[in-house]
Amino acid sequence: MKRATLGLAILAALLVLLPAVVRGYALSVATLILYFAYTGQAWNVMMGFAGQLSLGHSLYVGVGAYAAGALFFHYGIGPWAGLWVAILLCVLLGLLIGFLAFRFGISGVYFALLTIAFAEFTRIGFDHLDWTGGPGGMFLRVAQRDAWDLAHFRGPPLMYYYTMLFLTAGAFVLCSFLLKSKAGYYWLAIRENEEAAQALGINTFRWKMLAVAISSAMTAIAGVFFAFYYNNLFPEQIFHISRSIEIILGPIIGGVGTLFGPILGAAVLTLLSDGITELLAALGWEMPGIKQVFYGVVLLVVIVFLPHGIWPGLARKLGLDR
Amino acid sequence: MTWHLVVNVAIAGLLTGLVYGLMALGLSVIFGVVRVVNFAHGEMMTIAMYATVTLFAVWQLDPFVAVVPIAAAFFVFGYLMQAGIINPFITRPEHSQFMLLVAVAIIMVNGLMVSFGPDARNVQVDYQLESYAIGPILFDKARLLAAGMALAASAALFAFFRFSLTGKAIRACADNWLGAKVVGLDVKHLYALTFGLGSACVAVAGSMMILLVDVTPVLGPAYTLLAFVIVIVGGMGSMAGALLGGVLIGLSEALAGLFIQPSAKSMISFGLLILVLLVRPQGLLGKKA
Amino acid sequence: MALLEVRGLSKSFRGLRAVHDASFDVPQGTINALIGPNGAGKTTIFNVIAGVYPADAGAIHFEGKAIHGLRADQVCAAGIGRTFQIVKPFAGLSVLDNVVVGGLLRERSAAAARRISLDILEKLHLGPKRDLPASSLTLPDRKRLEAARALATRPKLLLLDEVMAGLRPTECDQMIEVFRGLNRGEGLTILLIEHVMRAVMALAQHIGVLHHGEVIARGTPEQIVRDPAVLECYLGEETEV
Numbered sequence: 001m002k003r004a005t006l007g008l009a010i011l012a013a014l015l016v017l018l019p020a021v022v023r024g025y026a027l028s029v030a031t032l033i034l035y036f037a038y039t040g041q042a043w044n045v046m047m048g049f050a051g052q053l054s055l056g057h058s059l060y061v062g063v064g065a066y067a068a069g070a071l072f073f074h075y076g077i078g079p080w081a082g083l084w085v086a087i088l089l090c091v092l093l094g095l096l097i098g099f100l101a102f103r104f105g106i107s108g109v110y111f112a113l114l115t116i117a118f119a120e121f122t123r124i125g126f127d128h129l130d131w132t133g134g135p136g137g138m139f140l141r142v143a144q145r146d147a148w149d150l151a152h153f154r155g156p157p158l159m160y161y162y163t164m165l166f167l168t169a170g171a172f173v174l175c176s177f178l179l180k181s182k183a184g185y186y187w188l189a190i191r192e193n194e195e196a197a198q199a200l201g202i203n204t205f206r207w208k209m210l211a212v213a214i215s216s217a218m219t220a221i222a223g224v225f226f227a228f229y230y231n232n233l234f235p236e237q238i239f240h241i242s243r244s245i246e247i248i249l250g251p252i253i254g255g256v257g258t259l260f261g262p263i264l265g266a267a268v269l270t271l272l273s274d275g276i277t278e279l280l281a282a283l284g285w286e287m288p289g290i291k292q293v294f295y296g297v298v299l300l301v302v303i304v305f306l307p308h309g310i311w312p313g314l315a316r317k318l319g320l321d322r
Numbered sequence: 323m324t325w326h327l328v329v330n331v332a333i334a335g336l337l338t339g340l341v342y343g344l345m346a347l348g349l350s351v352i353f354g355v356v357r358v359v360n361f362a363h364g365e366m367m368t369i370a371m372y373a374t375v376t377l378f379a380v381w382q383l384d385p386f387v388a389v390v391p392i393a394a395a396f397f398v399f400g401y402l403m404q405a406g407i408i409n410p411f412i413t414r415p416e417h418s419q420f421m422l423l424v425a426v427a428i429i430m431v432n433g434l435m436v437s438f439g440p441d442a443r444n445v446q447v448d449y450q451l452e453s454y455a456i457g458p459i460l461f462d463k464a465r466l467l468a469a470g471m472a473l474a475a476s477a478a479l480f481a482f483f484r485f486s487l488t489g490k491a492i493r494a495c496a497d498n499w500l501g502a503k504v505v506g507l508d509v510k511h512l513y514a515l516t517f518g519l520g521s522a523c524v525a526v527a528g529s530m531m532i533l534l535v536d537v538t539p540v541l542g543p544a545y546t547l548l549a550f551v552i553v554i555v556g557g558m559g560s561m562a563g564a565l566l567g568g569v570l571i572g573l574s575e576a577l578a579g580l581f582i583q584p585s586a587k588s589m590i591s592f593g594l595l596i597l598v599l600l601v602r603p604q605g606l607l608g609k610k611a
Numbered sequence: 612m613a614l615l616e617v618r619g620l621s622k623s624f625r626g627l628r629a630v631h632d633a634s635f636d637v638p639q640g641t642i643n644a645l646i647g648p649n650g651a652g653k654t655t656i657f658n659v660i661a662g663v664y665p666a667d668a669g670a671i672h673f674e675g676k677a678i679h680g681l682r683a684d685q686v687c688a689a690g691i692g693r694t695f696q697i698v699k700p701f702a703g704l705s706v707l708d709n710v711v712v713g714g715l716l717r718e719r720s721a722a723a724a725r726r727i728s729l730d731i732l733e734k735l736h737l738g739p740k741r742d743l744p745a746s747s748l749t750l751p752d753r754k755r756l757e758a759a760r761a762l763a764t765r766p767k768l769l770l771l772d773e774v775m776a777g778l779r780p781t782e783c784d785q786m787i788e789v790f791r792g793l794n795r796g797e798g799l800t801i802l803l804i805e806h807v808m809r810a811v812m813a814l815a816q817h818i819g820v821l822h823h824g825e826v827i828a829r830g831t832p833e834q835i836v837r838d839p840a841v842l843e844c845y846l847g848e849e850t851e852v
Binding site: 047053055100104105106108109110112113114116117118120121124125127128241245248252256287288289290291292293295296297299300303304307 | 359407410414416417418420421422424425426427428429431432433434435436439440539543547550551554583585586588589592593595596599600603
């Protein structure tokens with residue numbers, strides 16, 4: 001355990017100091033890695049901890065982004081206030097889906113399909129919603145990009161990097177705390193054998209709902225970040241099932257249910273994606289779609305040969321704990 | 323908005339729905355037996371459509387002719403995919419299975435994008451322009467023939483499962499995997515066979531579909547979702563349910579496109595999915611788990 | 612007033628009558644057994660008491676309060692622990708963590724739950740195996756783990772479903788001692804389903820015999836062994852006791 005803490009401290013220090021050596025495009029890549037590490041951890045709470053496979057997490061990113069974005073666009077309401085609305089809406093949505101699923105005994109594949117259906121339904125819905133700009137999208141005014149203005153969440157790329165770093169670190173701390181707590185034990189028990197868990201006095205419905213609420217709340221925050229980082233929102237893009245798949249790629253490759261898996265997976269994937277782009281450019285193979293083919297192949301290879309993700313095996317080799 | 327416009331649109335939707343039904347039938351068979359969620363189903367359909375386009379462009383093969391070699395090829399491909407790649411995943415957690423097929427789907431969709439580019443492709447045959455008329459009611463010839471083929475293929479599959487020894491063996495596997503093994507059935511081979519048959523269904527559906535719509539690589543994921551909606555609405559494990567679901571979806575999409583905005587018609591499908599999952603999760607004709 | 616009172620319990624599954632008009636008492640501080648041929652309805656009674664499914668008719672009172680109709684987790688919270696006939700360990704967790712999950716019901720913290728869990732594991736002779744994954748245990752050990760887990764919820768009544776099955780005579784005697792100890796030392800009331808007559812005769816103070824879903828005899832072990840109806844359906848003419 002001591003070794004793990006040391007490794008963690010080193011990693012944290014490296015990430016804090018990273019902007020000293022890295023600028024511009026590379027910094028934005030780093031921010032993106034942290035974004036996927038964060039959303040991956042949020043998703044991991046529902047899947048890795050409570051065992052519910054959600055393939056529609058883009059729903060929460062999108063609703064969170066649009067909620068805060070629309071409030072800013074129409075009423076000039078800043079991101080900090082918008083954040084609470086975003087979280088509230090996403091939690092309510094998550095609880096709705098959870099209630100419908102758990103009360104009616106929908107699980108496994110059917111639950112996953114239910115989440116997809118909700119995300120798709122919302123995507124098409126937002127396409128027809130004029131108040132948020134419809135399919136043409138919504139564009140947020142960017143006041144300035146120089147000075148750190150946390151109140152309005154405007155500033156240089158550096159500010160966004162540290163924000164995402166803070167969020168990812170916070171998520172990590174939260175998840176490790178949860179895992180060791182009663183919630184963590186109960187979620188694992190529910191995941192392993194729900195009937196046995198009930199026989200031990202666990203109200204499985206309530207605990208599953210809690211996981212859903214936490215997961216959707218965390219993802220909502222990512223949505224708000226997304227809105228004020230990219231400043232343009234399109235239903236086709238943000239609610240698309242590809243976004244949902246992107247969110248889960250990190251944890252699955254890194255290791256579902258582990259603390260460090262989502263972070264590792266996000267790093268591996270983003271760097272790989274970039275690396276492939278560079279390689280293809282060098283080879284002169286720049287047709288549309290070829291990068292994703294490579295992506296898919298890598299994914300396939302990892303899934304076939306490393307079913308528990310990269311982290312568990314790596315952790316054992318490095319002699320670390322979790 | 324005359325009544326015969328509505329009826330014609332409804333008929334077109336119904337006939338298209340039968341082709342959807344065949345596609346969903348393939349999925350139902352695969353999921354019902356092998357219990358693997360084929361997330362690449364729509365992508366396979368798209369590949370079949372492109373294959374038909376290619377055979378038509380290069381050798382002027384009519385889709386009704388091209389369907390034979392394409393279905394055969396898909397059968398072999400499906401068999402190999404199940405036996406080779408998917409088989410070890412049957413005992414693994416669901417998210418692993420899902421992701422395996424998602425990876426396959428990603429490779430397929432983008433492989434198509436690389437090979438054919440993003441532009442729409444189609445086949446042009448004479449009978450696409452012909453139709454039969456009973457008064458003001460029109461039946462597109464191409465649509466009618468495609469639906470007929472879909473029905474024929476479904477009937478053949480149904481007969482196979484009902485009357486042939488292998489078909490019964492496969493149903494035994496679906497009912498009780500361990501029991502089937504105990505009585506000496508080669509479950510791995512039967513699973514692969516089933517995947518092959520499901521793939522062949524998709525191939526036939528694809529060859530027929532290209533007569534009705536243009537194909538682009540991005541159709542893949544849309545068809546995958548559609549197939550799942552149909553199977554769930556119609557009932558997992560019910561072959562008639564897949565066809566019924568297909569017809570229902572085809573009909574509601576066509577009518578929704580007419581009465582509401584065309585772009586909103588998928589919402590109907592998803593709304594229906596959510597409703598069915600809540601009210602009657604085993605689907606219209608499915609058996610309770 | 613007995614700790615557990617079952618009156619007129621009936622349960623059918625799609626027309627198949629599993630339990631019919633069963634009534635019996637489990638007095639506080641005693642060890643009771645439910646015996647009978649396979650399919651007699653014993654596990655069904657357990658499942659109904661434990662809240663897995665509701666009864667079609669009848670009433671169940673625990674400590675004077677009605678518990679029929681409560682959910683499984685509510686029944687456990689009320690003070691009834693149970694094991695499953697087909698064991699359900701949390702395979703991916705360690706032996707200790709399995710028991711901790713049970714302990715968390717009453718203990719305030721994970722640390723406290725861990726302390727009492729270690730205690731219970733020692734009592735059930737599973738101490739040395741506490742860090743092993745539950746999936747690596749043999750069947751008899753899994754059965755002990757089930758019992759340990761249920762005990763961690765501090766039940767007043769423990770329902771044991773065929774917990775001796777598969778144990779060698781020495782292991783069986785060990786378990787008998789454990790449960791006798793818990794009964795005498797902590798006043799734990801036990802209701803057990805058993806086919807291993809050695810354990811039934813050694814432990815039970817009262818026995819109920821089920822056949823085709825009905826209670827055909829109730830009494831002390833000495834009475835049951837001589838009851839002609841019981842001998843006919845279950846024990847046979849010669850019993851090795």
